[in-house]
Amino acid sequence: RSVDLNFLPSVDPETVLQTGHELLSELQQRRFNGSDGGVSWSPMDDELLAQPQVMKLLDSLREQYTRYQEVCRQRSKRTQLEEIQQKVMQVVNWLEGPGSEQLRAQWGIGDSIRASQALQQKHEEIESQHSEWFAVYVELNQQIAALLNAGDEEDLVELKSLQQQLSDVCYRQASQLEFRQNLLQAALEFHGVAQDMWDCKVCVKKVKVSWIRSPIRHPGPMERM
Structure with a gap:
């Protein structure tokens, strides 16, 4: 029979069982004849009848307590699964x-080193935000793995x-972040090389202009000697 997850006893089952065992023990002790004063004593009929009734009640309580523990286990498992599902979503x-x-x-790469650096900084901020969610992913993945290792077939499929859903989304997003990072890094390197070439070209032009404008100086009579 399926277990009713809404079933919860109003009294602690362990307390009831403990009280029942104490009552049964007291009834069993009263069956012995004799007392400290040596006076013979016999239990009353209702006390003799009470012992099997108490034993029967204790057996029933143990069975219900077992069901109660199963209810608690299933409720705890379902609560944990719902929490994981909520966090995954x-x-x-x-x-x-x-x-x-x-x-x-x-989406851009910038048209200069400064523009690319600004985009790179923005991308690092985006990566930082993603890292917080990726950390949650790692924690959730560990929790799910622990539940899978527990071997409860009822929840294996779910x-x-x-x-799988969590891993697919996280890996896809991580791949896009990595692609974007590599693209911006390549753009920075390209703009850096282009800037170096431009600076070198300007420098060469300045040298040529300076050489052309320099007057040709002929040596004097004393310098020829």
């Missing part, structure tokens, strides 16, 4: 929403689906 929704929007908004 938070990560996925941010990466596919604001995270992707940030990357789409940063857990694997969550794990």
Whole structure:
């Protein structure tokens, strides 16, 4: 029979069982004849009848307590699974929403070193925000792996689906970040080389102009000697 997850006893089962065991122990002790004063004593009929009733009640309570523990286990497992699912969707929704929007908004490479450096700085800010969500991904992945290793077949399919969805989104976003980073780095290197070539060209022109404008000086009579 399926366990009702809404079933919860109003009294602590362990307390009830403990009280029942104490009552049974007291009834069993009263069955012994004799007392400290040596006076013979026999239990009353209702006390004799109470012992099997208490034992039967204790057996029933143990069975219900076992069911109660199973209810608690399933409720705890379901709560943990729902929390993981909620966190997974938070990560996925941010990466596919604001995270992707940030990357789409940063599409240029800049037309100068300064412009590329500004884009690079903005990209580092975007990476920093993504890193916080990637850290949550790592933590969630560890939690899911632990639940999968527990071997509870009821939730294996759902857990694997969550794990796959989370991994796909995170790896796709990480790849886009890496591609963008490599593109900006290549742009910076290109602008750096172009600037060096331009500076060298300007320098050569200045040398030529300076050489052309310099007057040709002929040696005097004393210098010829």
